[in-house]
Amino acid sequence: MLGEVRLRDLTWRPIGRRAPVLAGLDLTVAPGERVLLVGPSGAGKSTILHAVAGALGTTIAGDLSGTAEVDGRLGLLLQNPADAVVAERIGRDVAFGPENAAMPPDEIWTRVDACLEAVGLTYGRDHFTAALSGGEQQRLALAGVLAMHPDVLLLDEPTSMLDASTASSVREAVLSARDDRTMVVVEHRIEPWLPHVDRVVVLGPGGVVVSDGTVGSFLAGPRPAGVWMPDMPAPLPVDVPTDLVRPAVEALTVTATDVSVELVMRTLRGTQRSRALTGLTASLVPGATTGFTGPSGAGKSTALAVLGGLLKPAGGSVSPELRRRRSAALASLVGWVPQNPEHGFLTSTVLAEVGHTARRVGREVDAPAVLDLFGLGRFAASNPYRLSGGEQRRLALAAALAHRPGIVLLDEPTVGQDPGTWAAVAGWVGSSRDAGATVGLSTHDADLALDIEHRMREGAIA
Numbered sequence: 001m002l003g004e005v006r007l008r009d010l011t012w013r014p015i016g017r018r019a020p021v022l023a024g025l026d027l028t029v030a031p032g033e034r035v036l037l038v039g040p041s042g043a044g045k046s047t048i049l050h051a052v053a054g055a056l057g058t059t060i061a062g063d064l065s066g067t068a069e070v071d072g073r074l075g076l077l078l079q080n081p082a083d084a085v086v087a088e089r090i091g092r093d094v095a096f097g098p099e100n101a102a103m104p105p106d107e108i109w110t111r112v113d114a115c116l117e118a119v120g121l122t123y124g125r126d127h128f129t130a131a132l133s134g135g136e137q138q139r140l141a142l143a144g145v146l147a148m149h150p151d152v153l154l155l156d157e158p159t160s161m162l163d164a165s166t167a168s169s170v171r172e173a174v175l176s177a178r179d180d181r182t183m184v185v186v187e188h189r190i191e192p193w194l195p196h197v198d199r200v201v202v203l204g205p206g207g208v209v210v211s212d213g214t215v216g217s218f219l220a221g222p223r224p225a226g227v228w229m230p231d232m233p234a235p236l237p238v239d240v241p242t243d244l245v246r247p248a249v250e251a252l253t254v255t256a257t258d259v260s261v262e263l264v265m266r267t268l269r270g271t272q273r274s275r276a277l278t279g280l281t282a283s284l285v286p287g288a289t290t291g292f293t294g295p296s297g298a299g300k301s302t303a304l305a306v307l308g309g310l311l312k313p314a315g316g317s318v319s320p321e322l323r324r325r326r327s328a329a330l331a332s333l334v335g336w337v338p339q340n341p342e343h344g345f346l347t348s349t350v351l352a353e354v355g356h357t358a359r360r361v362g363r364e365v366d367a368p369a370v371l372d373l374f375g376l377g378r379f380a381a382s383n384p385y386r387l388s389g390g391e392q393r394r395l396a397l398a399a400a401l402a403h404r405p406g407i408v409l410l411d412e413p414t415v416g417q418d419p420g421t422w423a424a425v426a427g428w429v430g431s432s433r434d435a436g437a438t439v440g441l442s443t444h445d446a447d448l449a450l451d452i453e454h455r456m457r458e459g460a461i462a
Contacts, residue, residue, distance in 0.1 A: 002072045003031035003151045003182035005052055010066035012047055012056050012207075016383040021047045022207035024066070031071075034183045036193050039203030039210070040226025040418040041375075041390035045186040046079050047207065049154045052184070072151025072182075079156040079186075079389040079416070081137035082340055088267055090116065090132070090140055091125025097148045115143040118173040120166060128265040131274045134339040134412065135161045135296020135444075139170060146177045153183040157389070160188065160415050161339075163295045163444045168192070188390075188418060191230040194219075202227065226418040234447035235419045238427030244370060244404075245428065246435040248363055249333055251286035251406035252320060254307050254438065259316035261302050261459075276302040278459045280316070284407070289429060289439040289449065294456035300442035301339055301411050303456065307440060308334050308409045332361040335405035339412050339442075341396035342385065350387070350395055351380040358403035365402040374398050374424050390416035397425060401432070408432050410441040414448060422447075 007027040013020040021044045029035050037045050050056050053076045057064035078084050087093040091112050098108040112125065119139040121127075132140060138161050145153065158174065159167035174183075175196055187193055194200075200218040204210040210224055211217075223229055261277040277299050284290050284307055292300040305311045309322025309330055322330060338344055347353045354367040371377045374394040379387060384395055393416055401408060413425050426448060433439045433451070441448070455462045 001031045004071045005029040005152060005182065005184070006067070006069045007048070007051060008067045010051055010064075010068055012044075012051065012062060012064050014060065014062040014386040016381070016386045017062075017379075019206070022051070025207055025209070027201065027209070029182055029184060031182055032180045033199060034178075034197040035185070036190060036197040036200045037184055037186045037203065038188075038190055038200060038227050039224070040205065041188075041394075041416060041421045042388045043203040043205055043226070044207030045203060046156050046388060049076060049156050049184065049186060052152070052154060070152055073148065074152050074154065075145040075148050075150030076154045077142055077145050077156055077158050080340060080342070081134065081141040081161075084141040084144060085129050085137065088128055088130070089125065090121060090123065090127050090129055093129055093140060094143045094147050097144055101148070111147045111149075112143075115147045118146065118177065119143045120169050120173075128267075128272045128274075130265045131263055131272065133297045133301060135163075135166065138162065139166075139296075142170060142174070146173070151181055153178060153181055155183070155185045157187055157416060158185065159192075161296065161412060161444070163293075164446075166295055171196075188416065189228050191228075194230065226420060228419055232419070234426070235423040237430050237449075238373065238424050240373060240427050240431035241369075242431070242435050244366065244373070245401075245432045245437065246404060247406040247437050248404040249406045251436050251438045252333070253283060253285050254318065254320065254322065254407065255283040256280050256303070256307055256313075256318050257316055259306055259313045259318060261299075261306055261311055262314040263302075276459055277306065280306075280459075280461065282307070282454050282461065284438050284440040285452075286406075286438045287433060287436050288451040289433045289441065290452040290454070291448065291450035292440070292442045292454050292456055293444070293450075294462065298456040299459040300456055302459075303454070304409050304411055304440055304442050308336055308407065310336065328361060331357055331405075332403070333405055334407045334409060335401040335403070337397050337400045337410045337413060341389075341392040344396050344400060345384045345392075348383055349380065350376060350382050350384055353384050353395060353399045354402050357399065361403055363403045367402065370398045370402045373428075375421055388416075390418070390421060393417070394421060394425065397428065401428065405437070407438045408440070410439075412442055412444070414443065414445045
């Protein structure tokens with residue numbers, strides 16, 4: 001029947017991994033059913049969506065057995081929205097799917113405009129995709145999926161990089177566009193989705209189905225490990241040994257004074273300028289965690305980057321001018337964890353990744369201890385690109401900070417984490433601060449402890 005999904009005896013082992021991510025999985029989703037797929041980081045949730053989409057063994061290399069079948073058209077929202085960007089302007093990007101389906105032009109642009117409005121992207125069709133924040137890219141990717149009017153919606157953490165208000169709007173856009181379509185949602189922060197689904201499937205490590213039933217039976221049953229249950233308080237951050245986080249260099253105060261940043265995108269079709277920051281005045285100080293919060297597109301990531309010496313101000317000043325330091329000297333002082341973890345990977349194994357920066361700046365690190373703290377020890381010989389999204393984010397943090405820089409800059413560090421891995425990330429943040437590091441971060445996570453908070457909106461502190 002149209003919209004039915006069937007997985008039978010599905011086993012998947014990515015190249016470079018000894019143990020399978022999924023082993024003999026059976027799962028059926030009925031036409032029109034709304035399923036919430038939950039479980040700890042690395043349990044195989046995204047892998048199931050990739051299996052339904054036909055990406056395993058084709059786009060993604062590895063050993064596959066069993067069958068995955070779907071009746072009807074698919075729409076897949078990827079966990080990393082940057083992977084879905086195919087055009088330089090947002091209108092063309094959303095139009096890509098409908099154009100390939102040979103829809104009439106009038107219908108295509110009607111869908112494009114309606115879907116951009118539905119997800120809250122109001123820039124206009126000609127806005128450059130490169131000028132979008134991570135959260136805005138997530139909304140753009142969703143608009144592209146909705147424009148195809150698929151029979152089956154597969155959504156991989158569709159609101160994980162959004163503030164609460166925007167997440168609510170996007171959720172409403174998904175639900176209003178769903179009609180009677182089949183929907184499978186993967187999410188860690190599950191509470192907002194529970195009123196809108198028929199069924200909850202809980203995975204355990206190794207892709208094993210731990211429980212499968214109605215929302216009522218899920219809430220009445222035993223609390224599954226690695227799942228953010230409704231009203232669950234944040235776990236206590238892990239107490240990280242001081243020797244792993246104590247700065248090996250001086251932790252400096254960094255101050256931005258009336259800073260503006262203009263992002264310039266140049267293509268063969270022209271140049272577009274967008275003001276990312278306007279009049280930013282803020283400091284990062286040793287022994288404190290300073291957070292930049294606010295809606296997606298507010299300038300949080302740009303604020304971190306300019307303070308860390310990675311962007312040149314168009315106006316105002318940053319002291320000290322870290323951007324004038326040579327790459328090795330900057331890497332020795334500043335540990336930078338980007339919003340997209342794959343942007344920082346440089347080696348072919350997880351273990352080598354953790355020690356790479358340390359070797360370049362002449363420091364010793366206890367890489368196995370760092371990997372164990374983040375729950376990545378069993379992946380030491382694996383390729384970083386074969387990890388789950390949450391695992392990649394933790395690896396990026398480990399690789400950027402294992403050499404104990406004096407300045408720690410983290411862009412959305414807790415996205416894609418279950419309660420246990422969240423405690424490890426939050427523990428590293430808090431222990432770095434306690435050891436005297438200068439800590440700055442961009443976040444939508446209200447559970448992360450901040451000593452200083454700068455609420456941003458439209459490129460300025462609100």
